[in-house]
Amino acid sequence: MPKVAVFLGSASDxxxxxxxxxxxxxxxxxxxxxxxxxxxxxxxxxxxTRELEAxxxxxxxxxxxxxxxxxxxxxxxxxxxxxxxxxxxxALGGLDALLSTVQMPPGFPVGTVALDKAGARNxxxxxxxxxxxxxxxxxxxxxxERAAFKNSVDRAGRELEARYGxxxxxxxxxxTL
Ligand code: RP5
Numbered sequence: 001m002p003k004v005a006v007f008l009g010s011a012s013d014x015x016x017x018x019x020x021x022x023x024x025x026x027x028x029x030x031x032x033x034x035x036x037x038x039x040x041x042x043x044x045x046x047x048x049t050r051e052l053e054a055x056x057x058x059x060x061x062x063x064x065x066x067x068x069x070x071x072x073x074x075x076x077x078x079x080x081x082x083x084x085x086x087x088x089x090x091a092l093g094g095l096d097a098l099l100s101t102v103q104m105p106p107g108f109p110v111g112t113v114a115l116d117k118a119g120a121r122n123x124x125x126x127x128x129x130x131x132x133x134x135x136x137x138x139x140x141x142x143x144x145e146r147a148a149f150k151n152s153v154d155r156a157g158r159e160l161e162a163r164y165g166x167x168x169x170x171x172x173x174x175x176t177l
Pocket of ligand 1: 008009010011012013037063064065066087
């Protein structure tokens with residue numbers, strides 16, 4: 001049974017949201033990744049939300065562009081946390097989707113993450129953190145992932161320090177820039 005639902009407003013959002021699925025896979029989180037539109041298929045959106053909630057889905061992630069009402073439409077139909085990923089690409093460069101997703105009326109929150117792939121990734125991390133509230137094994141996996149992020153920064157710092165701030169080959173006597 002999927003723990004997370006990932007709804008895309010259109011199949012054209014797939015490339016933006018693929019990193020979300022990759023992170024959920026890496027963390028071993030079950031999910032359903034599908035298309036449903038707030039406007040083009042409101043009945044499907046409602047039915048999927050209710051069906052997935054009944055199956056035990058704990059977090060909904062909704063990605064949409066333009067007048068991005070998908071996350072809000074889902075939030076209106078479930079008490080589970082809803083994470084919205086605004087998708088750019090239309091005439092207003094994503095500001096339309098950002099404002100449509102984030103400006104929910106009080107009582108119907110959508111946790112809105114960054115635009116596009118950065119938001120897709122953080123939607124997965126945030127969903128994992130929500131699930132980890134009641135899953136110590138997943139919390140441990142997330143602590144390990146944080147340690148890996150820290151190690152990658154430490155490694156990058158050492159590599160840059162090794163390349164800068166000391167004489168480089170082109171600075172040897174006789175060389176000019
Ligand atoms: C939104 O409109 C979708 O989420 C997509 O980002 C955008 C364009 O959809 P398509 O016309 O490519 O299907 O509903």
